Amino acid sequence: MKMLFTAILLAALPLAVFAQAPAGVPHPSTEKPSCAPSMGLHFVCGLDEPEDLIQIPGSKWLVASGMGENGGVFLVDTQAKTARRFFTGTAKSDTAMYPDCAAPPAHFNTHGLALRPGSAAGTYRLYAVTHLPFESIQVFAVDGRGAQPAIAWTGCVKLPADFRTNAVTATRDGAILVNVQMHGAHTDFISGNITGGVWRWNPKDRTLKLLPGTELAGNNGIELSKDEKELYIAVSGTQTVAIYSLANTAKPARTIKTPWYNLDNIHWSGDRLIAAGMMFDEPACGGTRKEIQDAHGNMNCHRGWVAAQLDPVAMRWKILAYGEPNPSFGGIATALVMGDTLWLSSFQMDRAAYRSLPGPQTK
């Protein structure tokens, strides 16, 4: 497996994609500092810009995306603290459902992920936002029933080439909800401009339609309520979560602003709805991202980070953990909790991070 991993690394095409940064701002090549613990964080290295993380429910396994030049789909063993490439080419294509692609791309990257229950217990559909070789949602079947999870490519849904999609979720009926951060010339969400929207792909007619009212300033992460009646949309430009009823998306049913951090991804982690992101006004980087963008500064500067739990009914935040800028870790995008451990993704590093979940017992 390691040989295969190395071969794929060598063969991979140079890719250039965008995470939080608006178009025109260069994305960093994957940062690879020492893998030693730093400032209270421990690392699992060997990933490639793992922007998103999803636990395979009830297991020790995390599926990690890979946005970098050698990206793809990765698997993290949270007990052994190791990572390996998960998808290595196995395909069981369902061209009836997904006629857009006959076979998986030879090399691709992944950004936001969603893992939705399959028809049998322990099986799942994995949806991955993919920018290269073309903008799409790649769909996989994941089988978590064995000692080692298995993955097979199922198909893809192509997206317009001018989309800069960030995240994805899906309903049980197979509809795919695509959270597009930027499209066309609409790229500057950091200044508060409307740049994105949520598009729904209908499995019956295979059309992609904008959900009217979901056009926001930098649509970022997306999650679905447990009953699939509501959408939770993280909005980077306004540091808010906008909650929409799927029955009527004309305007948000509820919104909540974060007090002090930028929102990136939002995911269920067990019964916790957790959002993560970076410090809004970061002194180590010279201020807010808008200030840095306006000053043509370094958008890749590592900012402090926050992981917070949202009560989507009461609309209240509960801070789970936060940290200062860390030279060994930046671009925090997803947080999830496994036992007493907090896991963090990164859209600019070669690693995921973990630490003990803070609490009074640690004092």
Next chain:
Amino acid sequence: MKRYFAIAALALVAGFAPGQAQPSAPVSACAPAMGLNFVCGMKRPEDLLQIGSSKYIVFGGSAASGGVGLIDSQAMAWRQLDISRMQPDYKLYPDCPAVPDPKVLNAHGIALRPTGMAGLYKLYTVTHAPFESIQIFALDARGGEPSLTWTGCVKLPSDFRTNGVTATSDGTIIANVQMRNGATQADYMVGKITGGVYEWTPAGKTWHLLPGTELAGNNGIEISRDEKEIYVAVSGTQSVEIYSRADTSRPVRRALAGWFNIDNIHWSGDRLLTAGVIQDEPACGGTRKEIVERGGDLNCHRGWVVAELDPATAKWRVLAYGPAIPDFGGVSTAQVIGNTLWLSSNQMDRVAWLPLPGLSQSAGGK
């Protein structure tokens, strides 16, 4: 004096200063922690202020017999200031015949106000022991190391728990009372009105409430450069309420911090700085309100934030922040001297300093 500083600096290695009793807060090693460096051996130095543009910082010790101290911000050493020297102005301050017992006197919030003479200041201290009062000293920084001369006191009602103080150039004293009439910290942490701003004038020599300034845990206080406005930090609402002194019936502006509990507010050069602890601190199990409600540990060390407030626009700029650590807690005041940020503590035996974060310290940027 320099010799005393040197001795104190050496003694700090052992974690205490000469002649000092053990601090009331638990003592841990004085070694740097999580980017903070320490000067140790004080008694809960709740408030501190740079003396003019000098290297010296004056601080109040809010624990029993904390007195007033002086930090040399270059030598990273401190000494207790002699507060027994007196030159009373009984006409202006008739309440106290002499300086309270220096072995008992503590100092909580402080204000350093200029006089007509360069290098000469009036130092006002909120003092709880031996009795609730504002103590006034002349602080002379005209030559060498600053010294204090006690001038007088203004007594406060014994049921006041005063927190901050400032004064105008005509000698009016403005005291920010956090709790009165038996109110407790828990009361303002759950949002109850507990305090108010009181003013004492040299002519009237009585305290009167500034109507409209009754807030949920009045804390630090500062005055605008033109002395037309006061900036009132409010612990229970994580806000700074800005009042016109001409009409305090309601704030003219409000700056909500939201994510940190604002403690003290002071000018530091041209910067108006606030400091405080993280509002929702996971290491402590949540907000102070939540901890009050479940009878938890309010002394748990929380992370901290220093933010600059533009009082005209009521906009914040974060200058620095840090996580909860065992070695430092109760962050309450910030001052910037050169490129160094100084932090006070209302619960430790030390103050902290660190390089001011900025692009030169940018972590990992490419």
